[in-house]
Amino acid sequence: MVNLQAQDRVMGKGRMEGFSDGVMAIVITIMVLELKVPHGADLDALRPLLPSFLSYILSFVYIGIYWNNHHHLIHAAKKVSGGMLWANLNFLFWLSLFPFATGWMGENHFEALPSAAYGFVLLMAAAAYYLLQRCIISASGPQSVLKRAIGKDWKGKLPPILYISAIILSFQANWVAQALYVSVALIWLIPDRRIERAIAAAGS
Amino acid sequence: MVNLQAQDRVMGKGRMEGFSDGVMAIVITIMVLELKVPHGADLDALRPLLPSFLSYILSFVYIGIYWNNHHHLIHAAKKVSGGMLWANLNFLFWLSLFPFATGWMGENHFEALPSAAYGFVLLMAAAAYYLLQRCIISASGPQSVLKRAIGKDWKGKLPPILYISAIILSFQANWVAQALYVSVALIWLIPDRRIERAIAAAGS
Amino acid sequence: MVNLQAQDRVMGKGRMEGFSDGVMAIVITIMVLELKVPHGADLDALRPLLPSFLSYILSFVYIGIYWNNHHHLIHAAKKVSGGMLWANLNFLFWLSLFPFATGWMGENHFEALPSAAYGFVLLMAAAAYYLLQRCIISASGPQSVLKRAIGKDWKGKLPPILYISAIILSFQANWVAQALYVSVALIWLIPDRRIERAIAAAGS
Amino acid sequence: MVNLQAQDRVMGKGRMEGFSDGVMAIVITIMVLELKVPHGADLDALRPLLPSFLSYILSFVYIGIYWNNHHHLIHAAKKVSGGMLWANLNFLFWLSLFPFATGWMGENHFEALPSAAYGFVLLMAAAAYYLLQRCIISASGPQSVLKRAIGKDWKGKLPPILYISAIILSFQANWVAQALYVSVALIWLIPDRRIERAIAAAGS
Numbered sequence: 001m002v003n004l005q006a007q008d009r010v011m012g013k014g015r016m017e018g019f020s021d022g023v024m025a026i027v028i029t030i031m032v033l034e035l036k037v038p039h040g041a042d043l044d045a046l047r048p049l050l051p052s053f054l055s056y057i058l059s060f061v062y063i064g065i066y067w068n069n070h071h072h073l074i075h076a077a078k079k080v081s082g083g084m085l086w087a088n089l090n091f092l093f094w095l096s097l098f099p100f101a102t103g104w105m106g107e108n109h110f111e112a113l114p115s116a117a118y119g120f121v122l123l124m125a126a127a128a129y130y131l132l133q134r135c136i137i138s139a140s141g142p143q144s145v146l147k148r149a150i151g152k153d154w155k156g157k158l159p160p161i162l163y164i165s166a167i168i169l170s171f172q173a174n175w176v177a178q179a180l181y182v183s184v185a186l187i188w189l190i191p192d193r194r195i196e197r198a199i200a201a202a203g204s
Numbered sequence: 205m206v207n208l209q210a211q212d213r214v215m216g217k218g219r220m221e222g223f224s225d226g227v228m229a230i231v232i233t234i235m236v237l238e239l240k241v242p243h244g245a246d247l248d249a250l251r252p253l254l255p256s257f258l259s260y261i262l263s264f265v266y267i268g269i270y271w272n273n274h275h276h277l278i279h280a281a282k283k284v285s286g287g288m289l290w291a292n293l294n295f296l297f298w299l300s301l302f303p304f305a306t307g308w309m310g311e312n313h314f315e316a317l318p319s320a321a322y323g324f325v326l327l328m329a330a331a332a333y334y335l336l337q338r339c340i341i342s343a344s345g346p347q348s349v350l351k352r353a354i355g356k357d358w359k360g361k362l363p364p365i366l367y368i369s370a371i372i373l374s375f376q377a378n379w380v381a382q383a384l385y386v387s388v389a390l391i392w393l394i395p396d397r398r399i400e401r402a403i404a405a406a407g408s
Numbered sequence: 409m410v411n412l413q414a415q416d417r418v419m420g421k422g423r424m425e426g427f428s429d430g431v432m433a434i435v436i437t438i439m440v441l442e443l444k445v446p447h448g449a450d451l452d453a454l455r456p457l458l459p460s461f462l463s464y465i466l467s468f469v470y471i472g473i474y475w476n477n478h479h480h481l482i483h484a485a486k487k488v489s490g491g492m493l494w495a496n497l498n499f500l501f502w503l504s505l506f507p508f509a510t511g512w513m514g515e516n517h518f519e520a521l522p523s524a525a526y527g528f529v530l531l532m533a534a535a536a537y538y539l540l541q542r543c544i545i546s547a548s549g550p551q552s553v554l555k556r557a558i559g560k561d562w563k564g565k566l567p568p569i570l571y572i573s574a575i576i577l578s579f580q581a582n583w584v585a586q587a588l589y590v591s592v593a594l595i596w597l598i599p600d601r602r603i604e605r606a607i608a609a610a611g612s
Numbered sequence: 613m614v615n616l617q618a619q620d621r622v623m624g625k626g627r628m629e630g631f632s633d634g635v636m637a638i639v640i641t642i643m644v645l646e647l648k649v650p651h652g653a654d655l656d657a658l659r660p661l662l663p664s665f666l667s668y669i670l671s672f673v674y675i676g677i678y679w680n681n682h683h684h685l686i687h688a689a690k691k692v693s694g695g696m697l698w699a700n701l702n703f704l705f706w707l708s709l710f711p712f713a714t715g716w717m718g719e720n721h722f723e724a725l726p727s728a729a730y731g732f733v734l735l736m737a738a739a740a741y742y743l744l745q746r747c748i749i750s751a752s753g754p755q756s757v758l759k760r761a762i763g764k765d766w767k768g769k770l771p772p773i774l775y776i777s778a779i780i781l782s783f784q785a786n787w788v789a790q791a792l793y794v795s796v797a798l799i800w801l802i803p804d805r806r807i808e809r810a811i812a813a814a815g816s
Contacts, residue, residue, distance in 0.1 A: 430637030
C-alpha cells in the first residue's frame with residue numbers, strides 16, 4: 001500500500017496545483033471584462049478608460065507574480081494536508097476579488113476609498129499567501145527546505161507594511177498609494193529564487 | 205491489449221477529473237462577476253453590495269467543499285463508466301447554477317423566494333453528489349473501499365434535511381434559512397477523511 | 409530520437425485534448441451568464457426566465473454529449489496532424505457560439521429565427537465534428553480502429569437531417585423544432601460505445 | 613538530486629504550458645461574450661452584429677494560430693528560466709486584450725481608430741511572441757534546435773510590417789487594414805513546421 005499512498009499524495013498535489021492554476025488563469029483573464037468596450041470610436045471614448053487600463057496592467061502583474069511564486073511554493077510542499085487545501089482556497093478567494101477591486105479602482109480614477117479597498121485586497125492576499133506558506137512549512141517539519149529558503153524574510157515582511165501605509169495614505173494623497181502598489185510589484189517581480197537556491201544547496 | 209485498456213481507464217478518470225476541476229474553477233471565479241462594480245466611490249455605493257458579498261463567500265466555501273470532496277470521491281473510483289460520466293455532468297450542472305442563485309439571493313438581500321431558490325440549488329447539488337457516489341460504488345462492487353468508507357453516513361443524510369427545512373423556513377424567517385446554509389457548510393468544512401481512513405485500513 | 413518523437417506525439421495529443429476540454433468547460437459554464445439575474449424577488453420575476461433556463465439545460469446536455477464523444481474520438485487518434493488541429497479548432501469555434509445561440513433563443517422564447525439560428529449552430533457543430541472524425545480516420549489509415557468502429561453510421565447521419573428539418577420547421581411550428589433538438593440529444597445521450605467495442609474487438 | 617532537478621524543469625515547463633493554454637482557452641471563449649445577444653428576434657436585430665461576428669472569427673483564428681505555434685515554441689525550450697516566465701506572461705497580456713480590441717472594432721463597424729487599435733494589439737502580441745522566442749533561444753544556447761529552425765525568418769519579419777501598414781492605412785481606407793489583418797492570418801495559418809523539420813533533421 002505504500003506505493004498507492006505515495007501516488008495519492010502526488011496526485012493530490014498535482015490536482016491542487018491544477019485547480020489553482022485554473023482559478024488564476026480565469027482571474028487574470030476575466031479582469032479584462034471590466035474594461036468595458038466604449039460605444040464611441042474616437043480618442044475621447046478611449047480616454048476615460050486609461051485608469052481602468054493602468055489598474056488592469058497592475059493587477060495582471062500581481063496575479064503573474066503570485067502565479068509564479070505559488071508554483072515554487074507548492075513545489076516545495078511534500079504532501080497535501082486538509083489545512084493546506086483550505087489555506088490555498090483562502091488564498092484563491094482573495095485573488096478572486098481582484099477583478100472587482102481592479103474594476104472599482106479603475107472606474108473611479110483611483111479615488112480614495114476604491115484605492116484603499118484595492119490595497120486591502122492586496123494585503124489580504126499577501127496574508128493568505130503567508131498563511132499557506134506557514135501551513136506547508138509546518139507540514140514538512142522544522143528541517144524543511146522551504147523554511148531554510150525563506151529564512152530572514154525581509155521580502156515577505158516589507159509588503160504588508162507598504163500595503164497598510166498605502167491604505168492609510170489613500171485618503172490623503174492617493175497617488176502615493178498607487179506608487180506603493182507599483183513598488184511592491186517591482187520588489188516581487190524578481191521570482192522567489194531563494195527556494196530554488198535552497199533546493200540546490202540541499203542537493204549539493 | 206490489457207495494458208492499453210488499463211491506460212484507457214486511467215486517462216478517462218484523469219480527463220473527467222480535469223474537466224470537472226475546470227468547470228469548478230470557472231464557477232468559483234465567475235461568481236465574482238455577479239458582484240457588480242458600483243459607480244460611486246464612497247461607502248454608500250459599497251453598502252448595498254454587502255449581501256451579495258456575503259452570498260459570494262458562502263458559495264465560494266460550498267464550491268471549495270465540493271471540489272475537495274469530489275477529489276476524494278473520484279480518487280476512490282476504479283474505472284469510469286458511461287453512467288458515472290453523466291452522473292458527474294448532472295452534478296456539474298447544479299454547481300453551474302451557483303452563480304445565478306448566489307447573484308439572485310445577494311441582489312435581493314436574502315428575500316424569501318431567492319433564499320429558497322438558493323436552498324433548492326444546494327439540495328439538488330447534494331442529491332447529484334449522492335447519485336454520483338452511488339454510481340461509483342455500484343461500479344466498484346459491494347466490497348468497494350468507498351462503500352466501507354461512507355458506512356453510516358450521518359454526514360451525508362443530515363444536509364438534505366437541513367436544506368429542506370431552510371427552503372420552507374425561507375418564507376417564515378429567512379435569517380434561519382441563512383443560518384442553516386452556513387451550518388451545513390461548517391459541517392462539511394472538515395474534509396471527508398472517512399475515505400482516507402478506509403483506504404489506510406484496507407492497506408494495513 | 410525515436411523516443412522523443414513518440415513523446416512528442418503523445419504530448420501534442422494531450423495538449424490538444426487539454427485545450428479542447430478547457431474551451432468546452434468554459435463554454436458550458438459561461439452559458440449560465442446569459443441567464444440574467446432578475447431584479448425582482450418574486451415568481452413573476454423568475455417566470456420570463458423559464459425559456460432561457462430550458463435552453464440552458466438543452467445546451468448543457470449538448471456540450472456534455474460532445475465532450476463525452478470528443479473524448480472517445482481523440483482517444484482513437486494515433487497522432488496529431490496540422491489538419492486535425494484546425495479541424496478541432498473549427499469544431500470548438502461552433503461550440504463557442506452556443507452561449508450566443510442559446511441566449512438569443514431563450515430570451516426570445518423560442519421564436520422562429522432564433523430557433524432556426526440555434527439549429528444552424530447545432531448543424532455546423534455536427535458538420536465540424538464529422539470533419540474532425542474524417543481527419544482522424546484519414547491520418548490513421550484505412551485500417552483504423554475508428555473507421556471500423558463507426559462503420560454504418562446511422563447515428564451520425566440522422567442528426568443533420570433532423571437539424572435541417574428543424575431549421576425549416578422553425579418558421580412554421582417552432583415547437584416541432586424544439587422537439588427535434590431534444591430528440592437528437594436523446595439519440596446521442598448514449599455514449600459512443602461503438603468505438604470502445606471496436607477497440608475491444610481489435611484486442612481480442 | 614540530479615533526478616529531482618530534471619523533474620523540476622519538466623514540471624515547470626508543463627505548468628507554464630498548462631497555464632498558457634488555460635489563458636488562451638479563456639480568451640478565445642470569453643470573446644464571444646462581446647457578441648451581445650440582441651433583444652429582437654428578426655434579421656434586423658441580427659444585422660448590426662455582422663461586423664462583430666466577422667471580428668470574432670478573425671480573432672478566433674489568430675488565437676488559434678498563436679496557440680498552435682506557442683505549442684511548438686515551448687516544446688523546443690529545454691528549461692524554464694525566470695525571464696521566459698515573464699516573456700510568456702507579457703505575451704499572454706497582449707492576447708488578453710483581444711476580447712476588448714475585437715469588441716471595440718466590431719461594435720464600431722471597423723472605423724478608423726478601433727481598426728488601428730486592433731492592429732496595435734496584433735503588433736504587440738507579435739512583438740511579445742518574438743521576445744519569448746529570443747528568450748527561449750538564448751536559454752538554449754547558440755546551437756539550439758529552435759534557432760536553426762527559424763533561420764531566415766521571413767514569416768516572422770513580414771507580419772510586423774503589414775501590421776504597421778494596416779495601422780496607418782486604417783485612417784485612410786479601413787478596408788485595406790482589414791484585408792491586411794486577414795492576409796497575415798492566412799500566412800500564419802500554415803503551422804510552424806520549420807521547427808518540426810529541424811527537430812527531425814537533428815535526429816537523423
